Amino acid sequence: MTIADWFYSNELLFQDILVNILVGYSLYIVLRAGIFSLGTIGFYAIGGYTTAYLLKQGWSFLGAASVAVLLAAVVSLVLSLVLWRLRALYLGMATIAFNMLVQILALNWTPVTGGTLGIVGIIPQVSTWSLLALVVVIAALFALAERGRSRRTLELMRVDEHLSRGLGVNVDLRRHVIFVLSAALGGLAGSLYASLFFAFQPANIGFSALVSALAVVIIGGTTIWVGPIVGAVIAVSLTQVLEFAGDWRPVCEGLLIVIMAVWAREGVARLAVNGFTWLRDKVRAARAAALVQEG
Amino acid sequence: MINQLVNALSVGAIYSLFAMGLTLSWGVLKVLNLAHGSIFMLGTLAVYLFTEGFGSVPLPVALLIAFVAAGLLAVLLEVLAYAPIRRRASGVVDAELATLLASVGASGAIVGFAEMVTHHVPVGLPRDVFEIRPIVLGGLRLTNIQIVILVTSLAMVLLLAWFVRATRVGRAIRAVAEDPYMASLAGASPVRLATFTMFVSGAMAGVAGVLLAVRAGAFGATFGEPFLLKAFAVIILGGVGNIWGAVLGAFVLAFAETIVGLTLGGTYTDAVAFALILVLLLLRPQGLLPKPRWQRV
Numbered sequence: 355m356t357i358a359d360w361f362y363s364n365e366l367l368f369q370d371i372l373v374n375i376l377v378g379y380s381l382y383i384v385l386r387a388g389i390f391s392l393g394t395i396g397f398y399a400i401g402g403y404t405t406a407y408l409l410k411q412g413w414s415f416l417g418a419a420s421v422a423v424l425l426a427a428v429v430s431l432v433l434s435l436v437l438w439r440l441r442a443l444y445l446g447m448a449t450i451a452f453n454m455l456v457q458i459l460a461l462n463w464t465p466v467t468g469g470t471l472g473i474v475g476i477i478p479q480v481s482t483w484s485l486l487a488l489v490v491v492i493a494a495l496f497a498l499a500e501r502g503r504s505r506r507t508l509e510l511m512r513v514d515e516h517l518s519r520g521l522g523v524n525v526d527l528r529r530h531v532i533f534v535l536s537a538a539l540g541g542l543a544g545s546l547y548a549s550l551f552f553a554f555q556p557a558n559i560g561f562s563a564l565v566s567a568l569a570v571v572i573i574g575g576t577t578i579w580v581g582p583i584v585g586a587v588i589a590v591s592l593t594q595v596l597e598f599a600g601d602w603r604p605v606c607e608g609l610l611i612v613i614m615a616v617w618a619r620e621g622v623a624r625l626a627v628n629g630f631t632w633l634r635d636k637v638r639a640a641r642a643a644a645l646v647q648e649g
Numbered sequence: 650m651i652n653q654l655v656n657a658l659s660v661g662a663i664y665s666l667f668a669m670g671l672t673l674s675w676g677v678l679k680v681l682n683l684a685h686g687s688i689f690m691l692g693t694l695a696v697y698l699f700t701e702g703f704g705s706v707p708l709p710v711a712l713l714i715a716f717v718a719a720g721l722l723a724v725l726l727e728v729l730a731y732a733p734i735r736r737r738a739s740g741v742v743d744a745e746l747a748t749l750l751a752s753v754g755a756s757g758a759i760v761g762f763a764e765m766v767t768h769h770v771p772v773g774l775p776r777d778v779f780e781i782r783p784i785v786l787g788g789l790r791l792t793n794i795q796i797v798i799l800v801t802s803l804a805m806v807l808l809l810a811w812f813v814r815a816t817r818v819g820r821a822i823r824a825v826a827e828d829p830y831m832a833s834l835a836g837a838s839p840v841r842l843a844t845f846t847m848f849v850s851g852a853m854a855g856v857a858g859v860l861l862a863v864r865a866g867a868f869g870a871t872f873g874e875p876f877l878l879k880a881f882a883v884i885i886l887g888g889v890g891n892i893w894g895a896v897l898g899a900f901v902l903a904f905a906e907t908i909v910g911l912t913l914g915g916t917y918t919d920a921v922a923f924a925l926i927l928v929l930l931l932l933r934p935q936g937l938l939p940k941p942r943w944q945r946v
Contacts (some may be wrong), residue, residue, distance in 0.1 A: 390746060392753075436927060442742055447881050447929060450683070455799040455923040456880045462916045559872055565757035572750055584830050604761025611754025615747050616733045 365482055368552050371590045372485045372633070378570035378582025379492060382519035384536045385576040388512035389529060390442055393433070393449035394540040394567055396456040397426040399559040401541030404550040406473035407466055413480040416585065419545040426541025427534050434533040438526060441515075460556055472555025473548070480549050496579040564605060569607055572614045575621015584623040652790050653907050659795040659864070661903030662802035666857035668874050668883035668895045669806060670723075670850030675828040677846045679745055680731055681742045682723075683752040685880070688757035688872030692719030693862045694763050694870075697774055705775040712801070712856050719855025720848040721833025726755055732840065745905065763870035771869035790932040798860045800909020807855060810892050822846060825891060849916055875919070882922035885929045 361368070376396060384391040401422040408418035408456040437448050460467045466475065499508070511525060519525050548554040557563075566589065574585025592610070596603045618625060667689060674680045682688075690716030697715055700706060730751045738744035740834050784791045813819040824832035829839040854873075862868040882902050887894025888893070902925065906918045 361754045383748070388742075390749070392749075435932060440930060442745050443679070444676065444930070445751065446681060447744075447885075448926060451878055451881050451923055451926050454875075458919045462919075561760070561871070562757060566755055568753050569749055572754075601761070601765040604764065605758045606695065608756065608761060611757065612730050612751045615751035615754065616730055616737070616750025619737075619743075619747055 359396055367590065367594065369482055369485060371586050372489045373543050373547050373550065374566075374570050374586035375489050375582050376492065376539055376546065376592055377567045378574060380508070380536045380539035380543060381567055381571045382496075382576055382582045383521075383532055383539065383575075385571060386512065387528070387532050388400050388515065389532060390446040390537060391449045391533060392568075393430070393452050394448055394536060394562060395559055396449070396453040397430060397537040397540035398544035398547075398563070398567075399453075399456045399460060400426045400549040400553040402558060403460060403467050403473065403544075404541075405545040405571045406476055406554040409476050409479070409549060410473060413417065415549050419542070419549070422537050422545040423541045426544075427538045429523030430534045430537030431530070433537075434530045438529070442503060450564075453538055457556065458560060470556060472553055472558075474553040474555070476548060476552050478550055478552065480546060485546060485550070489643070493579070493583060500579045504606060548562075565608060565611065567602070569611055571613055573622055575624040578623045578627065581621050581623045584626075585621065588622065613632075650911065651788070654904070655789060655791060655913060656795065657903040658900070658906040659798040660898035660906070662799050663857050663861050663885055664803050664876075664879055664903055665806060665859075665896045665899035666853050668880040668887075669809065669878075669892065670854045671880045672884045672887065672890055672892070672895045673846060675884065677822055678727075678735075678843050680748045680848070681745070681752070681785045682726075683749065683877065684726060684756040684759060684792055685752075685850075686875075686877045687756045687763070688719050688722050688726075688754065688851045688860040689873040689876060690763060690868065691722050691759055691858075692716070693774070693852075693858040693872075694766065694857075695719070695725040695866075696778075696859055696862075697772060698766070698776050700778070705777045708779040708797070708859075711774070711778050711859050711863075715855035715859040716852045717757075717855075719858070720852030722759070723847040723851025723854075724844055726752070727844050728859065730755060731847075759876075760870050765914060767870055769870070771867040771872075773867040774859075774862055781863075794860075794864050797863065801856065801860060805856065806892070806896055809849065809853070813892065818842070820846070831906050878919070878922050882925045882929075885926050918936070 358391060377398060380394040380397070381392070384394075389442065396511070401419075404422035405418045408421060409415065411420075432648050437445060440448055460472075461470060463469075499505070508519070509525055510521065511528065512623070515525055541639075544554070547558065568583060569589045570585040572585070573588050574581030574583065589607075593603060596606050614621070620628070660911065667685070670688075671682060671685045674682045674685075695718035696706075696711045696714050698918055700711075713863050731748050734747045734751060738747055743908070778792065779797070780890060782793050784796070813822060820895045821832065821837040822845070824837055825839050825846075832842075833839050858868070861872075879902060883895055883898035886898030886901055901920060905925065906921045909921050910918045
């Protein structure tokens with residue numbers, strides 16, 4: 355079997371991973387900056403339903419996706435302005451309430467959203483290669499944001515908001531920008547999901563969707579830019595492995611989040627980096643010791 | 650009209666039992682327990698499994714089973730997840746985020762387990778757990794379950810309020826809510842009190858779940874989820890950690906939903922909770938019955 359065969363026989367899996375990477379980045383960007391927003395799924399829903407609806411109306415993918423992402427961004431800007439005073443658990447609660455409101459809307463606004471059935475029979479329009487290119491570009495932007503001044507600002511905002519204010523960081527503006535970017539990424543992920551997997555349904559945006567999205571960031575970690583990539587690869591592969599377990603899958607997924615939250619908050623990616631650094635330092639120390647012995 | 654307002658009373662009573670546990674764990678332990686909806690459901694599931702195995706039980710026994718099962722599940726979460734997270738976290742905010750994430754995972758696991766047990770379909774408790782009968786009081790048409798719900802909820806809430814206010818353990822809980830470290834210097838054990846608080850929080854949700862399942866005739870794995878949104882609104886209305894605030898908030902929400910349902914139609918009732926959350930967060934984030942910070946719980 356050539357690499358191409360292997361690729362095409364697993365294409366759906368790759369698409370799933372790529373979309374999950376975007377969902378992961380949507381959560382990563384807020385958690386990285388210390389903002390307790392779990393609104394990603396709500397914006398994912400807005401992006402997905404808008405795209406699905408417009409594609410059914412005969413729009414092209416680019417047009418539909420642009421409108422979808424823009425809509426998610428506008429809604430998030432309004433929400434961000436309304437919620438700008440909230441911090442910590444209050445913000446977490448308000449954003450989860452927002453997710454639930456979007457879900458209620460999706461279930462009840464039947465003429466547009468298709469109610470409990472959702473929107474089905476969408477013709478896929480995005481190739482895996484263009485999706486891959488998009489994800490690479492976005493990941494590269496995140497890698498760039500983790501350098502120099504911008505990295506220090508993010509770290510400072512996460513660790514101590516008041517201190518960063520004192521040091522002249524425009525925290526309010528940055529929080530708004532990050533919130534809107536997170537929503538745009540969530541909307542984009544939903545938009546891509548709708549145009550890749552034929553349907554967009556209430557089951558895609560329920561509480562279990564939030565569990566899956568959190569699995570991605572918490573496995574990967576929220577302090578290192580490769581986190582969402584590592585998280586999405588592991589989370590999606592794991593669902594494949596757990597396919598045989600059938601009904602046990604949600605149980606395993608949920609327990610994994612709990613275990614990671616308790617014992618490995620840094621995430622797998624950070625642990626791997628730390629492990630590598632530790633090993634390198636050990637080797638260097640051993641070499642230095644050997645040199646001292648010789649000398 | 651009047652019948653629906655009476656109905657709102659029993660809905661409000663269930664909201665208050667549900668929200669009480671959530672506001673308690675948030676106020677005392679700084680845990681926003683998103684698994685609360687699944688704990689609410691699991692109490693009823695425990696009763697269902699018990700009746701499947703050993704035959705039907707009367708309602709008081711069912712309530713007791715749910716009380717214990719849901720309470721123990723909440724304790725399990727506290728001991729296995731939330732307490733270790735609090736021990737290992739670098740600060741209060743860090744612990745809050747980690748427990749929030751863990752509670753989402755726990756909820757997913759519990760609901761997944763319930764889906765498996767119930768084979769993804771709603772199930773009902775045996776009919777002879779409690780037989781619903783209509784009662785006519787003057788012009789009012791009630792059912793006996795509505796009265797049971799109201800009486801049970803009020804009794805539990807009063808008991809909790811008395812307990813937290815007047816007993817030694819209650820005072821210790823209030824001290825831990827204020828400052829765990831200072832409370833421990835004064836001889837209270839934050840770890841044991843946290844476990845106890847979580848038990849009470851879960852147990853009240855468990856009782857609420859059975860009452861709702863009996864009233865509605867059926868329950869499913871996800872039937873606790875819509876209640877989270879309502880409980881958020883209740884907590885914001887009453888103020889975090891405020892017992893009487895939660896009771897007031899629960900009845901305000903229930904009546905607001907009933908009135909909106911009567912005037913605008915049923916599809917809008919679910920949006921009431923969200924609208925209340927937004928408006929209150931904007932205008933009155935301290936809740937309807939504000940207390941100074943040192944009086945939380």
